[in-house]
Amino acid sequence: xxxxxxxxxxxxxxxxxxxxxxxxxxxxxxxxxxxxxxxxxxxxxxxxxxxxxxxxxxxxxxxxxxxxxxxxxxxxxxxxxxxxxxxxxxxxxxxxxxxxxxxxxxxxxxxxxxxxxxxxxxxxxxxxxxxxxxxxxxxxxxxxxxxxxxxxxxxxxxxxxxxxxxxxxxxxxxxxxxxxxxxxxxxxxxxxxxxxxxxxxxxxxxxxxxxxxxxxxxxxxxxxxxxxxxxxxxxxxxxxxxxxxxxxxxxxxxxxxxxxxxxxxxxxxxxxxxxxxxxxxxxxxxxxxxxxxxxxxxxxxxxxxxxxxxxxxxxxxxxxxxxxxxxxxxxxxxxxxxxxxxxxxxxxxxxxxxxxxxxxxxxxxxxxxxxxxxxxxxxxxxxxxxxxxxxxxxxxxxxxxxxxxxxxxxxxxxxxxxxxxxxxxxxxxxxxxxxxxxxxxxxxxxxxx
Amino acid sequence: xxxxxxxxxxxxxxxxxxxxxxxxxxxxxxxxxxxxxxxxxxxxxxxxxxxxxxxxxxxxxxxxxxxxxxxxxxxxxxxxxxxxxxxxxxxxxxxxxxxxxxxxxxxxxxxxxxxxxxxxxxxxxxxxxxxxxxxxxxxxxxxxxxxxxxxxxxxxxxxxxxxxxxxxxxxxxxxxxxxxxxxxxxxxxxxxxxxxxxxxxxxxxxxxxxxxxxxxxxxxxxxxxxxxxxxxxxxxxxxxxxxxxxxxxxxxxxxxxxxxxxxxxxxxxxxxxxxxxxxxxxxxxxxxxxxxxxxxxxxxxxxxxxxxxxxxxxxxxxxxxxxxxxxxxxxxxxxxxxxxxxxxxxxxxxxxxxxx
Numbered sequence: 067x068x069x070x071x072x073x074x075x076x077x078x079x080x081x082x083x084x085x086x087x088x089x090x091x092x093x094x095x096x097x098x099x100x101x102x103x104x105x106x107x108x109x110x111x112x113x114x115x116x117x118x119x120x121x122x123x124x125x126x127x128x129x130x131x132x133x134x135x136x137x138x139x140x141x142x143x144x145x146x147x148x149x150x151x152x153x154x155x156x157x158x159x160x161x162x163x164x165x166x167x168x169x170x171x172x173x174x175x176x177x178x179x180x181x182x183x184x185x186x187x188x189x190x191x192x193x194x195x196x197x198x199x200x201x202x203x204x205x206x207x208x209x210x211x212x213x214x215x216x217x218x219x220x221x222x223x224x225x226x227x228x229x230x231x232x233x234x235x236x237x238x239x240x241x242x243x244x245x246x247x248x249x250x251x252x253x254x255x256x257x258x259x260x261x262x263x264x265x266x267x268x269x270x271x272x273x274x275x276x277x278x279x280x281x282x283x284x285x286x287x288x289x290x291x292x293x294x295x296x297x298x299x300x301x302x303x304x305x306x307x308x309x310x311x312x313x314x315x316x317x318x319x320x321x322x323x324x325x326x327x328x329x330x331x332x333x334x335x336x337x338x339x340x341x342x343x344x345x346x347x348x349x350x351x352x353x354x355x356x357x358x359x360x361x362x363x364x365x366x367x368x369x370x371x372x373x374x375x376x377x378x379x380x381x382x383x384x385x386x387x388x389x390x391x392x393x394x395x396x397x398x399x400x401x402x403x404x405x406x407x408x409x410x411x412x413x414x415x416x417x418x419x420x421x422x423x424x425x426x427x428x429x430x431x432x433x434x435x436x437x438x439x440x441x442x443x444x445x446x447x448x449x450x451x452x453x454x455x456x457x458x459x460x461x462x463x464x465x466x467x468x469x470x471x472x473x474x475x476x477x478x479x480x481x482x483x484x485x486x487x488x489x490x491x492x493x494x495x496x497x498x499x500x501x502x503x504x505x506x507x508x509x510x511x512x513x514x515x
Numbered sequence: 516x517x518x519x520x521x522x523x524x525x526x527x528x529x530x531x532x533x534x535x536x537x538x539x540x541x542x543x544x545x546x547x548x549x550x551x552x553x554x555x556x557x558x559x560x561x562x563x564x565x566x567x568x569x570x571x572x573x574x575x576x577x578x579x580x581x582x583x584x585x586x587x588x589x590x591x592x593x594x595x596x597x598x599x600x601x602x603x604x605x606x607x608x609x610x611x612x613x614x615x616x617x618x619x620x621x622x623x624x625x626x627x628x629x630x631x632x633x634x635x636x637x638x639x640x641x642x643x644x645x646x647x648x649x650x651x652x653x654x655x656x657x658x659x660x661x662x663x664x665x666x667x668x669x670x671x672x673x674x675x676x677x678x679x680x681x682x683x684x685x686x687x688x689x690x691x692x693x694x695x696x697x698x699x700x701x702x703x704x705x706x707x708x709x710x711x712x713x714x715x716x717x718x719x720x721x722x723x724x725x726x727x728x729x730x731x732x733x734x735x736x737x738x739x740x741x742x743x744x745x746x747x748x749x750x751x752x753x754x755x756x757x758x759x760x761x762x763x764x765x766x767x768x769x770x771x772x773x774x775x776x777x778x779x780x781x782x783x784x785x786x787x788x789x790x791x792x793x794x795x796x797x798x799x800x801x802x803x804x805x806x807x808x809x810x811x812x813x814x815x816x817x818x819x820x821x822x823x824x825x826x827x828x829x830x831x832x833x834x835x836x837x838x839x840x841x842x843x844x845x846x847x848x849x850x851x852x853x854x855x856x857x858x859x860x861x862x863x864x865x866x867x868x869x870x871x
Contacts, residue, residue: 132649159660161660164660164664165664166663166664167664167666185663456610477649478653479615479651479653480610480649480652480653481610481612481652481656481657481660504659506687
């Protein structure tokens, strides 16, 4: 047997007409003599911010204990199987989300400041925030992945108009800001995300896309020749990994097609693009499946995921709630409304749990994909009824390649800036900054003494 | 119609210019001076002459923070009457900042007397919510954040303790500009002027005091121990003017501080009164305050200086002391919370979480 130091390039793609599919980490990508070492060293770290709006019913979120995680409160019950993989953070505050003399508009402010740490300008015209921490990292990693970052959402990408008491929709409908005046709108349509991830950048005309659909050809068909060529060079383990990976892409593709067909039958004139599933959980799964694939193929290492927009009044008929989310959060202590918000919060956490499950089941080298991630799940408001910006609900899922000890609840001192967490995460992503937003220093993940 | 309109006015009082916001940073529990000053600020707040926008202790001791929190709860007053503006909603206890300098400052008789006192049925006479470090706020972020919410030049910082917290605030990125914009005056109840013996508040952190007087970017008024001795808080008032409350934390603190009867030296109380009612005092010429290695302070007149020190106006002495008593012993007034919505703490108590 010949031992070679030649390896398949980590950023190899399967190419075909209109398609470019990145590859997951394969044994063939590391020199044979260095496999063990390279596996440990080479897996990249990823940073995700997944945002839920309108606050949380906090007494159903916060456990009544600190330290090692045990039984979780109702909203987080779905995350209980993953409690060893999460770090709950308490008392983080976004002061720049508060009114600070700007009056009403907490929803617009809290989402605008969430990743920027900036008190955004109250305006519907000349918007101004700051460069968000994800974009600072994206710029730093720009030449290392196909996409410096991905911005994903599920609800509303309007960039103009008044979405909250004089705050532009640009603040409520974006998390990522490339500059202080340039938000990066999230991709809502699974088809658009799919084509962004696996297309070769050529934008097909509607006619060409329709023709393609008529032929019912999978994107995998276009890269079939490349795939066969690669398979011939791979060992059995890599062939199995590749097969599983391409199958997952095909599954996503099928689901998108099913959604498009269903939507077209239900209402050909529906407002949402054809590819957006009407069902929340289905939409969530499609988007997170694609984020997972993007990580597997190292297409990006930075993702923001605006699960729904801040201030949303989306109903949740999927779970029998016809009232809007936002009106319910102003419950004024009424038990029936509190119950509805709790159900919505729990429903979101249920989707998160399913995604985390997938991330744990997705191998990467000798580890799980989740082990090379920091997935922050949280909100820019804690108590949505009173619009509080302190003790923001914050979970860090994944141990950032062993640099974060999970399975715990850490409660910081009151008024500890959320930007301290951003500094700590940027540091782990290789960006060392002295200051960010209103940070007072990098957050320590050690227990308070 | 007119009656209806006047009813509306009662329900929704007009919001004119806000009174000055006071950042209060003090060595709570070291003697009774700081606690009296805090009580006086609550009195000013009740009369709408000032707003307490942040409270922190320079003592690295949970009991000191608990004492401050107990005072905040005591002075929060009853909720506004049902039917009035914000009726039925009690304001929540604000975060209590506490210095965390890595060492534990000592308990004091004042702290123990107030925090250990029990009601007849064995409950704390002065409840507080401070048990662990994370029940307190980071004073640096707390003070900075409080300033960010103020109208320009409508904030006074009142320091009645070591300068440890404030110099850390100055070290935050961009905060010197913020202070310059928001704060019109720093009042420091520490030192003696134009010079005298070393004040423990300065000796506790000489480098911080030195930096504060040299680098703080707004005018400074220092209130020395000599003012506190010349304008003491009258011990007789403790027995008389606070008697409206069956149990009053200031009374218990005062009694625990020294054997009664005595009049307590009160530089911080003078400083707090000066913040809102400056007419009863005189000021030195401008100059600079130097901090010597042994903790003594020395004032030097200087035309381009930005510091002054307070002096006693003998004609106003009785009036000043009467104001001390009037404000520090004032009954708490009803105050509404947040946006007039019940908070989740209330919700937790009043509305049991729905069963799954």
